[in-house]
Amino acid sequence: MDGNDETTGRVTPITLPSFIEVERMSQxxxxxxxxxxxxxxxxxxxxxxxxxxxxxxxxxxxxxxxxxxxxxxxxxxxxxxxxxxxxxxxxxxxxxxxxxxxxxxISIIHQEISLVPHLSVAENIFLGKEPVTKTGWIDWKKMIEETRKTLQQFGLELSPEVPVKKLTVAQQQMIEIIKAVSFRAKMIVMDEPTSSLTEKEVEFLFRTIGHLKEQGVGIVxxxxxxxxxxxxxxxxxxxxxxxxxxxxxxxxxxxxxxxxxxxxxxxxQYYIKDTAPENGGEIVLSVHNLSKKGVLNDASFELKKGEILGFAGLVGAGRSELMKCIFGLDAFDEGEIRIDGKPLIIRNPNDAIKHGIAYVTENRKEEGLFLIRSVQYNITIKVLDKFIKWLRVNARYEDQKTRQFINELSIKTPNPDQEVRNLSGGNQQKVLISRWLATNPRILILDEPTRGVDVGAKAEIYAIMNRLVKEGVSIIMISSELPEVINMSDRIAVMYKGGIRTILNRDEFSQETIMHYATGG
Missing domain, CATH: 3.40.50.300 (P-loop containing nucleotide triphosphate hydrolases)
Incomplete structure (x- = not known):
C-alpha cells in the first residue's frame, strides 16, 4: 500500500520493525x-x-x-x-x-515473476540445486518434505506438489521470495517484491528481512x-x-x-483529479447479478458517464475476474450486462471492443504485450483498420499516431521501432495503455494501472485518466493501493469473496471503511 498522504504527498507513519533501530558495525x-x-x-x-x-x-x-x-x-x-x-x-x-x-x-527476486509455470512449487524452489540420493537420482521425497517445512515456516498452506501456474500472483511472488531466501545468499536483490502481496504478506516479508539483517545478509x-x-x-x-x-x-x-x-x-501535484459527475449522471454500463461458480457471486454495479469507479478488495476478492467476464475473456454462469440500457451479449474481447470497452490487464507481460515486437506494433495492433486500406498501409499516419502516444504518455524509447522487451516495466505499462487509448474507448477498464510505475509516471497516468473522464470516457480502476483508489475515484466498489459488499460515495471514503468491507464487514 502506498503511504503518500492524500493532500501533501508526505509519508504516512507506520510502525517500524525493531531491527531498523539497531546500529551495528557493518562490513x-x-x-x-x-x-x-x-x-x-x-x-x-x-x-x-x-x-x-x-x-x-x-x-x-x-x-x-x-x-x-x-x-x-x-x-x-x-x-x-x-x-x-x-x-x-x-x-x-x-x-x-x-x-x-x-x-x-548473490540472489535476485525479479519484478516480473520468473518461475517455471508447469513445474511444482518444490521443483521451482530447488531448481538447479535438487537434492540427490546416493545413486545420483533426484531425492524427490526429501525435496518435497523440505519444501513442506519451508512453506509452513512462511505460513503458506500450499502443497509442495501443486504446479506454480495454479497459484495466484501473490502466492507466486511469495514462492519467488522463498526461493531466494532458501539459497542462503550473502546478498539478495528484491525488485518490487511487494507489488502483488497483501498487507499480511508484506508484514511477513518485512519480518523475514529483519531476520536476514540479523544474519548479516545485505539486501538491495x-x-x-x-x-x-x-x-x-x-x-x-x-x-x-x-x-x-x-x-x-x-x-x-x-x-x-x-x-x-x-x-x-x-x-x-501528485493525484490529478477534477470534479466528479453529478449523482444523476447518465448510466453507460450496468452489470446485474453476475455469477460464476466459485469465483463471482451476484455482482451488480452501475458505471456513469465521465466517472472513475474504483474497485477495492483483498487479493482473491474477484475484482479482476469480474472485469474479465465483462470484457469477454471469461464466461459467466448467470447475470446480465447492459450498455446504454440495452442488454449485451459479449462472447469474446472483439465483441467488447466493438461496443467501446477496453481492458488494460494487470499482467502486462503474459496477457498484454508482444514483447519481441516494436513499440509501434504494440500501440497500433488493435486499430490496424485505420492504417490499412485496400491492402495498402498508410505508414506515415501510423507513425504519426504512434509518436503522438509516445509524447502524450512520455514513453521513454529511442524510437517507435524499439522492441518492447527492452523498455522498463513502467514504460511497457504506458505502451499497453496507449494501445487501448488508440481504440477511442467509451469505457476503459484499468487493472492495477500503476503497478511497478514510478511516482512521476503515476502522476502522468493520473493526468491522462483525468483528461479522459473530462472528455466523457468512463473508467473502472482496480487498485490495491488505497490512497490511489481514494484520491482518484468518484465512487468505490468494495469486493469480498466474489461479491460487491458496498459502493461508497466520496464523503464515505476512508482506508478504515474500505478495509472494514474488504474483510467481510
Whole structure:
C-alpha cells in the first residue's frame, strides 16, 4: 500500500520493525564502481557507483528507465558489464553468468515473476540445486518434505506438489521470495517484491528481512512505495536517466527530497483529479447479478458517464475476474450486462471492443504485450483498420499516431521501432495503455494501472485518466493501493469473496471503511 498522504504527498507513519533501530558495525559486502552499460540506442548506465554493507537494506530508487534493474541484472550475471569494476568483500570479481553470481552468494527476486509455470512449487524452489540420493537420482521425497517445512515456516498452506501456474500472483511472488531466501545468499536483490502481496504478506516479508539483517545478509531493495522505504531501509541511492544522483541515509531525508532527486523537479501535484459527475449522471454500463461458480457471486454495479469507479478488495476478492467476464475473456454462469440500457451479449474481447470497452490487464507481460515486437506494433495492433486500406498501409499516419502516444504518455524509447522487451516495466505499462487509448474507448477498464510505475509516471497516468473522464470516457480502476483508489475515484466498489459488499460515495471514503468491507464487514 502506498503511504503518500492524500493532500501533501508526505509519508504516512507506520510502525517500524525493531531491527531498523539497531546500529551495528557493518562490513562492506559489495562495491560497484563506474558501471557503464549500453543497449541498442540506449545509454542505460553512465558510470554508476553503488555500495552495500552486511546487515543493511539499501534501496535503489528512480523513475522507470533510470537504470535500477539494469544495474542489478549486471550484478546477477544476466547482463555483462561494458565498463567498470565489481568488488565483493574487497575482492575484484568477474560476473559473466547467473551461476557466477550464485557462486558469489548473490540472489535476485525479479519484478516480473520468473518461475517455471508447469513445474511444482518444490521443483521451482530447488531448481538447479535438487537434492540427490546416493545413486545420483533426484531425492524427490526429501525435496518435497523440505519444501513442506519451508512453506509452513512462511505460513503458506500450499502443497509442495501443486504446479506454480495454479497459484495466484501473490502466492507466486511469495514462492519467488522463498526461493531466494532458501539459497542462503550473502546478498539478495528484491525488485518490487511487494507489488502483488497483501498487507499480511508484506508484514511477513518485512519480518523475514529483519531476520536476514540479523544474519548479516545485505539486501538491495527496489520499490516505488515510499512508506516501505522509510520503514525498512538504512540508505537510499537515487538514479536518474542512468546516472547516479546521490546516496542518503534514510533517517536524514524526506519523501519530497527523494521525489525531487528522482524527477529533477518538485512534484507539486501528485493525484490529478477534477470534479466528479453529478449523482444523476447518465448510466453507460450496468452489470446485474453476475455469477460464476466459485469465483463471482451476484455482482451488480452501475458505471456513469465521465466517472472513475474504483474497485477495492483483498487479493482473491474477484475484482479482476469480474472485469474479465465483462470484457469477454471469461464466461459467466448467470447475470446480465447492459450498455446504454440495452442488454449485451459479449462472447469474446472483439465483441467488447466493438461496443467501446477496453481492458488494460494487470499482467502486462503474459496477457498484454508482444514483447519481441516494436513499440509501434504494440500501440497500433488493435486499430490496424485505420492504417490499412485496400491492402495498402498508410505508414506515415501510423507513425504519426504512434509518436503522438509516445509524447502524450512520455514513453521513454529511442524510437517507435524499439522492441518492447527492452523498455522498463513502467514504460511497457504506458505502451499497453496507449494501445487501448488508440481504440477511442467509451469505457476503459484499468487493472492495477500503476503497478511497478514510478511516482512521476503515476502522476502522468493520473493526468491522462483525468483528461479522459473530462472528455466523457468512463473508467473502472482496480487498485490495491488505497490512497490511489481514494484520491482518484468518484465512487468505490468494495469486493469480498466474489461479491460487491458496498459502493461508497466520496464523503464515505476512508482506508478504515474500505478495509472494514474488504474483510467481510
Amino acid at each position: 562492506k559486502l559489495l562495491r560497484m564502481s563506474g558501471i557503464e552499460k549500453r543497449f541498442a540506442g540506449v545509454h542505460a548506465l553512465k558510470g554508476v557507483d553503488f555500495e552495500l554493507e552486511s546487515g543493511e537494506v539499501h534501496a535503489l530508487l528512480g523513475e522507470n528507465g533510470a537504470g535500477k534493474s539494469t544495474l542489478m541484472k549486471i550484478l546477477a550475471g544476466i547482463y555483462p558489464v561494458d565498463e567498470g569494476e565489481i568488488f565483493i568483500e574487497g575482492n575484484k570479481v568477474s560476473i559473466n553468468s547467473v551461476k557466477d553470481a550464485q557462486a558469489l552468494g 531493495y527496489i520499490s516505488h512505495r515510499m512508506n516501505e522505504l522509510f520503514a525498512i531501509t538504512d540508505r537510499i541511492t537515487v538514479l536518474r536517466d542512468g546516472a547516479l544522483i546521490g546516496t542518503v541515509r534514510t533517517k536524514d531525508t524526506t519523501a519530497d527530497q527523494l521525489i525531487s532527486m528522482m524527477v529533477g523537479r518538485e512534484l507539486t
